[in-house]
Amino acid sequence: MSAHMQTTAQRASSDAVEQGEAAIVVDNFSKSYGSNRVVNHLQFSVRQGEVFALLGPNGAGKTTTVETLEGYRTPDEGTIRVLGLDPLREAQTLKPQIGVMLQQDGLYPGLTAREVLHLFAGYYKQPQNIDALLERVGLTSAAKTRCRRLSGGQKRRLALAVALVGNPALVFLDEPTAGMDPQARLVTWEIIRDLQQKGVTILLTTHLMDEAERLADRVAIIDHGELIALDTPANMTGVQNANMVRFVAPAGLDCQQMAALPSARKAEEVRPGSYLIEINEAGSIPALLADLTAWLRDQHVTLSELRVGHGSLEDLFLRLTGSEVRE
Template sequence: MSAHTQTTTQMAQALQKGSPTIVVGNFSKNYGAHRVVDHLSFSVQPGEVFALLGPNGAGKTTTVETLEGYRAPDEGSIRVLGLDPIRQAQQLKPRIGVMLQQDGLYPALTAREVLRLFAGYYAHPQSVDALLERVGLTAASKTRCRRLSGGQKRRLALAVALIGNPELVFLDEPTAGMDPQARQTTWEIIRELKRSGVTILLTTHLMDEAERLSDQVAIIDHGQLIALDTPENLTGAKNANIVRFVAPEGLDCQQLAALPGVKKAEEVRAGSYVLESDTIPTLLVDLTTWLRDRNVTLSELRVGHGSLEDLFLRLTGSEVRD
């Protein structure tokens, strides 16, 4: 570990003993007459992975851009590493890393040249070659950005976010366009960052990514906070009392809810059903009998806690948004 990495870790550990890394208090933002963020409040603790989730148009991007100092709140307050992102931007910028959803890389530069360029903005940057190896781009280091694949551009954008040894990293759709191997590598990088005390704010449309990586998950919709907790608490992982099955859409959920021991029956999306019960073995017998009597064919049946995706769809709806 380099001396600067040790310093960054020590600073992050010191923050853990003090105030939250991010504090959002009663934050609102309007575009004309349209309110895109509506009295949003949450905090992010030092050294944790915090996932900010929501459908398109929910206010995620506006919230993150305000945290990064690119927009000013119309109401409320924002503090990042104890600083005002607008008024104290010069002090804040060297301490954060930003991975944009739109990569914005220089198309004529090679991957190595891009990293060298950004390394020049920091007093103690990481080794360019070591970082290229870390994100799996050593073989593509001399390739111009316009010739990189979508997944390679995402990995280079991640490297740009990490080049300055940040205390706080904003990751916007970090694994979009990546193949499974690159996705796993990125997940491990995120876990390594967390182990070293770096705080991460993550936005993603991949619910399994948020569920596996995050310490806290916030779901927002129409600019308002509608859920905030650990993934385990949100999905009920501590209580394996869920039966999930896939069958033809339109089954009668009132009849399913009337089965013995069923607390709740819901079609969370077309053809995907969730039943809650404290008597799972009995429910399985009754459910399969009910389906057999109606000549309904199952294509999938799982027992256990619900998923973050199920909860997300239940809270925000299943309609596609632009």
């Protein structure tokens, strides 16, 4: 782990102490199953009204952490507080204040979408209007369709509606856009942003790095049950202190010519068709972008992607956790 990432992880430790402003506090949390420790002294907090993304490869401890926050598992060590409450001992007080969107929808297959929402609305004192909520998640036309006949994306949208029907102060969203088409995905992003504007706190888990990068105020990456990075997406990807530009174009461009641009110091093709250019001491990112785009125009080169900073959140995630797929 780099010095920067050590610093961010340590910052999480002190951040967790600020319980007054926190919607979630995870303090020295550990959990084992038999001899397998899946969460190891995890420490972070989520501020009220924040969209907080919890990321990690399969087996990193995300699900155990979230299920403990939701009150379904008991910590072996440490303390958990959600909206100032113990999720297990004060579950009766906490449950009406939170909404949970499960990865496995678990909806009643014989009920219609509207019937499912009506059922869950009955658990709350002041639920949302069911028809308005169905319209918000794009399920008006499927309101009378039985759950077993809904598509995967429609089931995800219904699961989102179920999580929101009780007007929660805090929402847990587990892979919220999995299986959705691009249009439904954008609508879901809009809903999440609207919730935040209303002061709702959102804990998001996702395997889609662009989703975390666009939606989250802060991102925590955990691996092997430990926190390995915690910061804003911009800080993580180096946008705030950018000294390089990355772009995607046809392979084989002349890196020597790019390195000779007035604002450039170094240029390399890091993999076929993927380029990185660093600015020189006298240059700036706007100047480098102007030099680069003018050169690409003169070379009749078409860009397919252009990014300022050290790389994407996905690049960082793979660098920190490894690129191998884990079950």
